[in-house]
Amino acid sequence: MSRNALLFRLFISSAFVPLVVGAIGIAIMLSWLPGIPGSVIVHWGLDGNRQGEAWFYPLAVGIIVVAISALISGLLARAVHPGAPSVYEIVLAVVPLWISIFITGSAVVLLGAQRNGPSEIGHPWVGALASLGIAAAASGGAWLLLPRPKAVVKTAEGPEAKPLPIEPGQRTVWMGQVSIRPGVTVLATVLISLLLVFGIFTIVEGRPFGWVIVPLSIVLGFGLSTFDIHMTIDRRGLVVRGAIGVPTIRIPLDDVARVGVVTVNGLVDTGGYGTRFTPGRRTIVMIRSGDAIEVLRKSGRTLVVTIDDAQGAAGVLAALVAQPVK
Amino acid sequence: MIFTVDPSSPVPLFEQLAASVRSELGRGLAAGERLPAARDLASSLEVNIHTVLRAYQLLRDEGLVDLRRGRGAVVTAQAAGYSPVTAIVTQLVTEATRLGLDQDSVISLVRKEFAS
Incomplete structure (x- = not known):
């Protein structure tokens, strides 16, 4: 599937339907506004004052729906590649749809119950629960209509790194770090x-x-x-260490089966940032999108770390692995 | 950052290490970037910590890094500015030495290149 065709279909779920749902809800609430006397109960507010103006409901719905649709669609537009989408792209595209139906539905129910003056709805959670159900059903529908996500990567996928030339007797070390x-x-x-x-x-x-x-x-x-990661590659192997020691991952040289470099995008490939354990026995230390070193261990597990100069790091590790053991 | 030393080379380890940092500067280290802590680098390279500190001091004397207590060695703005040329010169000298060219002939080659 071409990038534009894929984006178009993702946008239906991430922007078009959420905005239409929000607009319909806002139109309904605006039509009620002239008939609603004075203030109503709004269910948020830090100072414990639960009274507010009725127009707050449509305004809040408008802001939330537009903001979430724009944010997610923007992220997708930056991240999407041609071909089958990743499972995270699908999840991401469904989020605005889900939030829009939930927020709009809740607001309409809560304001609708107060059309004859402020009143606590008998069981506000009934409306909220109903919205939740509708939103979940709509998300499920979108999930079925959107293109099938590609299979989760099971093993190393990046091109194998070229070992850096190291003279016999030379000691070569790679040190680097990455942070937000x-x-x-x-x-x-x-x-x-x-x-x-x-x-x-x-x-x-x-x-x-x-x-x-x-x-x-x-x-x-x-x-x-x-989120402040240091990496050392030397004759003892590879060590990834957070600023105060979490996470710490050590891979001795003789446990390295293959070294590669991959380009990863936090949202599309792992659904977020931080240290993550993803299907396919992959551990991903995702600090920022971009180049990452990818190490396949002999046990079949894979470690991916986004790091500055991933190419250099992979080259040194590959060279050290290829060096004869003393 | 890649650091390389060769214990079998006649060149002192600290000079090899300093050369290694210079060529890293050539690969585009930015001003303000921090070199690894001397202790960590020493244990990774399996050399004495004083060897690393001596290399860092040499680089400081050349104006390439700042040494600050608690912050370690930080790449100076000056180093980031002229580093590509430094690295090429390092490469040139290494290559010339390998080919057996002496200092004067290399300099005259450089002069010729400027004149052309």
């Missing part, structure tokens, strides 16, 4: 630190939810540390 953009790292660090400080203050003030915030910020900080 420095600006993003700094921003995330600042935000997580602020969250931690906020959590500590709330505990000191005696509010119980600080006990949730503090562990949460620690978990987030820990998660961030796994």
